[in-house]
């Protein structure tokens with residue numbers, strides 16, 4: 479395996495709320511917001527310096543550095559809804 483992808487649907491929450499990535503394998507993480515439920519029009523993943531708008535129905539993809547194992551929380555712009563990226 480020389481690359482990996484994870485997809486999160488944003489629909490009033492994060493589905494799934496946790497994704498697991500393999501350490502050391504280049505990764506792409508995609509968020510796609512499909513509804514106006516909740517306050518999820520921004521996402522932030524501070525450990526990877528990501529904070530961005532999630533336009534409705536427009537997938538946003540980010541490269542994730544998987545060199546360091548751990549659990550990295552992401553949330554909406556107001557830090558209310560949460561999910562986690564686990565690298566192991």
Ligand SMILES: [Cu+2]
Nearest residue numbers: 517554556558
């Ligand atoms: Cu919020």
